[in-house]
Amino acid sequence: MLFLQTIYANLADWGPRLLDALWTSLALTVVAFCLAFLIGLIIEYLRTRRSALVRSIAKSYVVLARGVPVLVILYLLYFGLPGAGIILGAFAAGTLGLAIVYGAFLSEVFRAGLAVIAPGQREAALAVGLTPVQAFRLVLLPQAVRHMLAPLLVNLISLLKDSSICALIAVPELTLISRAIMSESFLPLHVFALTAGLYFVIAWSASLAVRAIERGMALEKGQSKPGKAAETLATQAI
Amino acid sequence: MNALLFERIFHALLSGAVVTVEVSIGALTMALLIGLVLATIEHLTVNRIVVVSIRIYVELLRNVPSLTFLFLLYFGLAATGVRLSSMTAAVVGLGMIGGAVLVDIFLAGFRSVPKGQSEAAAAIGLAPLMAFRLVILPQGLRLSLPPLGNYALGLVKDTSLVAAIAAPEVMFNARQIVNETFATAWVYCAAALLYLALTFVVGQMFALAERRLEY
Amino acid sequence: MPDNTLLTVQKLTKCYGKLAVLKDVSFALRRGERIALIGPSGSGKSTCLRAINFLDPPTSGEIRLDGQLVGRHQSGRQLTDAELAPQRAEIGMVFQHFHLWPHLDVRANVALQPKKVRGMSAAAAGELADELLAKVHLSHKAQEFPGRLSGGQQQRVAIARALAQRPKLLLFDEPTSALDPELVGEVLNVIKELAAEGRSMVLVTHEIAFAREVADRILFMDGGTVVEEGPARELLDRPKEPRLRRFLSSLSENRA
Numbered sequence: 001m002l003f004l005q006t007i008y009a010n011l012a013d014w015g016p017r018l019l020d021a022l023w024t025s026l027a028l029t030v031v032a033f034c035l036a037f038l039i040g041l042i043i044e045y046l047r048t049r050r051s052a053l054v055r056s057i058a059k060s061y062v063v064l065a066r067g068v069p070v071l072v073i074l075y076l077l078y079f080g081l082p083g084a085g086i087i088l089g090a091f092a093a094g095t096l097g098l099a100i101v102y103g104a105f106l107s108e109v110f111r112a113g114l115a116v117i118a119p120g121q122r123e124a125a126l127a128v129g130l131t132p133v134q135a136f137r138l139v140l141l142p143q144a145v146r147h148m149l150a151p152l153l154v155n156l157i158s159l160l161k162d163s164s165i166c167a168l169i170a171v172p173e174l175t176l177i178s179r180a181i182m183s184e185s186f187l188p189l190h191v192f193a194l195t196a197g198l199y200f201v202i203a204w205s206a207s208l209a210v211r212a213i214e215r216g217m218a219l220e221k222g223q224s225k226p227g228k229a230a231e232t233l234a235t236q237a238i
Numbered sequence: 239m240n241a242l243l244f245e246r247i248f249h250a251l252l253s254g255a256v257v258t259v260e261v262s263i264g265a266l267t268m269a270l271l272i273g274l275v276l277a278t279i280e281h282l283t284v285n286r287i288v289v290v291s292i293r294i295y296v297e298l299l300r301n302v303p304s305l306t307f308l309f310l311l312y313f314g315l316a317a318t319g320v321r322l323s324s325m326t327a328a329v330v331g332l333g334m335i336g337g338a339v340l341v342d343i344f345l346a347g348f349r350s351v352p353k354g355q356s357e358a359a360a361a362i363g364l365a366p367l368m369a370f371r372l373v374i375l376p377q378g379l380r381l382s383l384p385p386l387g388n389y390a391l392g393l394v395k396d397t398s399l400v401a402a403i404a405a406p407e408v409m410f411n412a413r414q415i416v417n418e419t420f421a422t423a424w425v426y427c428a429a430a431l432l433y434l435a436l437t438f439v440v441g442q443m444f445a446l447a448e449r450r451l452e453y
Numbered sequence: 454m455p456d457n458t459l460l461t462v463q464k465l466t467k468c469y470g471k472l473a474v475l476k477d478v479s480f481a482l483r484r485g486e487r488i489a490l491i492g493p494s495g496s497g498k499s500t501c502l503r504a505i506n507f508l509d510p511p512t513s514g515e516i517r518l519d520g521q522l523v524g525r526h527q528s529g530r531q532l533t534d535a536e537l538a539p540q541r542a543e544i545g546m547v548f549q550h551f552h553l554w555p556h557l558d559v560r561a562n563v564a565l566q567p568k569k570v571r572g573m574s575a576a577a578a579g580e581l582a583d584e585l586l587a588k589v590h591l592s593h594k595a596q597e598f599p600g601r602l603s604g605g606q607q608q609r610v611a612i613a614r615a616l617a618q619r620p621k622l623l624l625f626d627e628p629t630s631a632l633d634p635e636l637v638g639e640v641l642n643v644i645k646e647l648a649a650e651g652r653s654m655v656l657v658t659h660e661i662a663f664a665r666e667v668a669d670r671i672l673f674m675d676g677g678t679v680v681e682e683g684p685a686r687e688l689l690d691r692p693k694e695p696r697l698r699r700f701l702s703s704l705s706e707n708r709a
Binding site: 063068071079084157163165167168174175178179182187188189193203204207 | 297298300301302303304305306307309310313314315316317318391395396397398399401402409412413416422423426427429430433434437438
């Protein structure tokens, strides 16, 4: 009880600052996700090109972006790039770094989503004279989106969590600000519990949505339990 | 870049890599233990309270950033008088988070075993616990292997975060050496390569395990 | 005298590695003519059909539609799918497994091509779709999604979708092979009606009686080559090649 009282007593001071920082975290997450979505689409597109060179470039990108921690990429962008004369602000570096990494993740989501679609769908689209881009936009994507919704959301949640790493390149987001508050107040447990609570509320509501979507899709397919579990397995692969 | 500088960077990163591997193995072991035990309990028990407690643990830890949780553990506990060394906090923190992830992975694995399997086990007269140990567990673990491998890859990368609580792993040492030498791009690129090598090895190990366990 | 040839297929060859599934296949189709490709499975007839609109690009050989080279640049470079799109738009194709788009209702399946490829207004494309659905006797299913239709109905929608292209040529790739026997008739009837309108078609089929009725000419393929060709009735009633005789008698045995 005392614990909660202490938090409550400090809420007037901490609250606005943490909420401000939360907005920064959300902005980081949303901007990075949109960028990552684009990168992911491009990578997946390149991965299906005829040219072996283009394909291997796209594949190497995924291997690199998935094999290196976000923190390393953030450090390279924020501390390393100025050496090459490119100076990014902390927010820009954070967004870009997260987008680079999640672009690779999302390209995998797109691939898995597209793989579910029967191969004849694309053929039929090309056969009536749609261009590959039209076939993708009008025929493949609308079908894939349904399968990709849950894994996309899962990635969004984990992107929100990873946005905390931007604290380490001094983006004034939630985790950094709570650290700052901690060093003034000497109440680390209270501050971080509150911060963790904020993340939790957002991330958990999103996970509930993921579960609802998965359940809906399983019902729709009239799937038995094993199939449903397999789908859960797939979305947990991240 | 001269040879001396190269050697310094190399040594710093190598000793960091040793710590990274230690933290990874420690956290993975802890995560496997927690995950396997809790998943088994949740799979077998009919006690709602037990299930709900496990769910609370899993949901709490899966929906909070690793870094925030590490700060909570390292700085927060210290304020209550429990001083964890940065290495202990690193292993325990990542292990607890991993445990939560693995509960769900193992559970999904157990549930992916076709229903007929446990029916067949029951039909030959195996008690539920025996049926689980002899029939469901081995198959469920096999099915869990691919997401488990993905988790392990993520874990190796997440160990970079424990630099923030001063555990002397790759990124912590990299930062130190950058501050001394200003060879920023070199050092971080080398660190990136090091992580690539580590994740590659982990990936290969799991790929091998998957092939070995194919039936 | 005006050239009445619509489609020429010249020395079509398709190899997968060392395996040649099509060897020097040549034929020509006159405007309004219907050719059926028959033969045992694995004889290359489907590959041949799919090579015509370059869904399975041939290794060598030449396709011309209305004198225009299909699928290749003058230099011989194979066109990309984007470059191929306008040519494919002139060739309607009906697949064995229909490949209707499950996320669009029946009407939208038919209207998509005229709207997106030929730039028709949504209203005009919808009207065209209704008109064609009436033609395949499915007006009452316009608002349904493909997943709720029987196989025979789906295939008729697929035919309407191909007609919506206003194609110069229609390709049918075993249009009834995936159907339950009792649904074959409704699809064959629709194709017969189209034939009666004098449309140009190439059909791959296992239904010999249907081929006899609909096709002007039949090409019997085996082992990737055209073994025998001729006017439909003549070829079926007086087969010359032993392989064709064996093929036809094996079919009638299966029927019996």
